[in-house]
Amino acid sequence: MEQSTRIRMEDIPFNKLEKVGINRDFVSHMESNELKDFLNGFRSEKLYTVNAKINDQDYRIPAKIRLQQQDDGSVNVKVHPIQRLYVPDEYMGHKFTKQEKAALLNDRNLGKTLELTGRNGKKDNYYLAIDSKTNELIPLRKKNIQVPDKIKGTSLSEEQKQKLAAGKKIMLDGMTGRNGKKFSATLQGDAANRNINFSGFKMEKEKDLEQKAEKVKGAKQKVS
Numbered sequence: 001m002e003q004s005t006r007i008r009m010e011d012i013p014f015n016k017l018e019k020v021g022i023n024r025d026f027v028s029h030m031e032s033n034e035l036k037d038f039l040n041g042f043r044s045e046k047l048y049t050v051n052a053k054i055n056d057q058d059y060r061i062p063a064k065i066r067l068q069q070q071d072d073g074s075v076n077v078k079v080h081p082i083q084r085l086y087v088p089d090e091y092m093g094h095k096f097t098k099q100e101k102a103a104l105l106n107d108r109n110l111g112k113t114l115e116l117t118g119r120n121g122k123k124d125n126y127y128l129a130i131d132s133k134t135n136e137l138i139p140l141r142k143k144n145i146q147v148p149d150k151i152k153g154t155s156l157s158e159e160q161k162q163k164l165a166a167g168k169k170i171m172l173d174g175m176t177g178r179n180g181k182k183f184s185a186t187l188q189g190d191a192a193n194r195n196i197n198f199s200g201f202k203m204e205k206e207k208d209l210e211q212k213a214e215k216v217k218g219a220k221q222k223v224s
Helices: 014-019 024-029 032-039 098-107 158-165 206-223
Strands: 048-054 057-069 075-081 114-117 123-130 137-141 170-176 182-190 195-203
Touching (some): 014 024, 048 075, 098 123, 158 170, 158 182
Antiparallel strands (some): 048 057, 114 123, 170 182
């Protein structure tokens, strides 16, 4: 793999991973995109079984892992176990309202962007979501999710792009799946998975598509 990541393959601290109970051959089972994210310091997509000591008792628990590069260039292993679903009163300099807490607990997504203060003391716009596997609150800088002009072959209007960029949900019709069939879905930026999340899938029937095409055609004729 070309060096296009923060951390090189040869810098993975396999000895530290083995100490937490993860065999060094786990990297060979990662898909290319998953490995690239891992080498960029993002949480693993999968849960791994790691060693943990609780009340002086040894346990094996499920957790996500990630690599963290230190100022001196060394690399540490961070473990993110499953935790109780909880939203604090304040996070990264922002005090949550009752509505914001409810959105995070119910939807696992804040549904908007917030100005938060990073570890370096600088403010930036972030998406916020709760990891569905660990219940951890995940911030992601707004600039890390790029809203494209097209998704699954369907063009987005400027209004739809602005809503997605702001962390809001949109409904997009007429997308084309891998099987070549058309479908619609609700889309929203997802900080936990660092991408645009799809939910509420609905396959579209040919008759529905024809009716939509006729409506669009009729609207254009009226305008002209």
